[in-house]
Amino acid sequence: MKQTPFVAVEGPIGAGKTTLAAMLSKDLNFQLVKEIVEENPFLEKFYENIDEWSFQLEMFFLCHRYKQLEDIERHYMMQQKPVIADYHNYKNLIFADLTLSEKNLEKYRQIFKILSADLPKPGVIIYIKASLPTLLLRIKKRGRSFEQEMDSEYLAQLIKKYETAMDQLIKADPSLNIITIDGDKEDFVQSKDAYERIVKQVKEIVHL
Ligand SMILES: Nc1ncnc2c1ncn2[C@@H]1O[C@H](COP(=O)(O)OP(=O)(O)OP(=O)(O)O)[C@@H](O)[C@H]1O
Ligand SMILES: Nc1nc(=O)c2ncn([C@H]3C[C@H](O)[C@@H](CO)O3)c2[nH]1
Incomplete structure (x- = not known):
């Protein structure tokens, strides 16, 4: 039987995950799951x-995502309803590794x-x-007030940890599809062509 599509959009803070997930949810008619802020x-x-x-904070995110992912399983995947989320569960480890004491x-x-x-587990990560x-x-x-004083070193380390994490994920599961977008160059908000290229890649992978 064909697997119900489950797509996760990932990337460091402010990369455009929620924006892209919302656009794709609308156009592909996938249920949108967003993390709370x-x-x-x-x-x-x-x-x-x-x-x-x-x-x-890390425990809060972990438990909140646990509940959301349980709900995704029960309310969507088991009923063959495709889902797109603006995060992957692995994000918990990426941040924990950055912020927690040993x-x-x-x-x-x-x-x-x-x-x-x-x-x-999502079959596709964008x-x-x-x-x-950027x-x-x-x-x-x-303009979220609490993010305005963010240390750029924190963000720089997060960028690096994301790179490592994507390598780890693909090594752990070579059947995972990762669509990598260069967010500096491919502007899916302003450019319809750039956005359509992403839509095409997702459709090909999930056989829509
Ligand atoms: N391709 C783009 N071009 C220009 N602006 C963009 C683009 N993508 C997102 N933005 C803008 O950048 C900001 C951050 O986008 P968004 O909230 O989608 O990021 P995010 O990755 O979900 O962030 P977070 O990690 O905080 O959840 C928003 O103001 C959004 O409108
Ligand atoms: N420390 C930490 N751990 C997480 O798992 C995590 N997930 C998201 N965030 C921060 C990034 C944005 O400011 C804001 C919205 O994504 O929340 C996190 N911060």
Whole structure:
């Protein structure tokens, strides 16, 4: 039987994940699943003091994504309804690796492994790569107050960790499809052609 499409859009902060996921959800008629931002009780505190709040924030994201992914399985995948999410569960580890102390990271990894074992996995990742200047510009343009003082070193490290993570994901599962987009050059918001190229690639992979 044909697998129900499950696509995840990934990339560092401000790359355009939610924007692209929303566009594709509309055009492909896939259910959109977005992570929460404004309702997150720890995000603002985290940006004020990362060391103090990182464990709470990473655990919050982990549990919230766990619930969302369980729901995706139950309400969509099991009913053959295609889904597009603006994150991949692996994102939890990318951020945890960046923000947690060694002691907390070890605990976190164990909990992540237990929670993630039976969650649904996307068959396609659309990975939006973008340079530091592009991301900083987009974060500024979007204007979320708590992100405005973000350390560019934090973002630079995140960019690197994303590169490593995509390599790890493909090594762990060579059947995974990763569509990489150069977010500095391929502007899927302004250019219809650039956007249509992405749509075509997704359609080919999921056999639409
Ligand atoms: N290709 C693009 N060209 C110009 N602006 C863009 C493009 N993609 C996204 N933007 C703008 O950049 C900002 C960030 O986009 P978006 O919120 O989609 O990023 P994100 O990757 O989902 O961010 P986060 O990691 O914080 O969830 C928004 O203001 C959006 O309108
Ligand atoms: N520390 C940390 N861990 C995560 O898993 C995570 N996921 C998203 N974010 C931050 C990025 C944007 O500011 C904002 C919206 O994506 O939330 C995270 N921060």
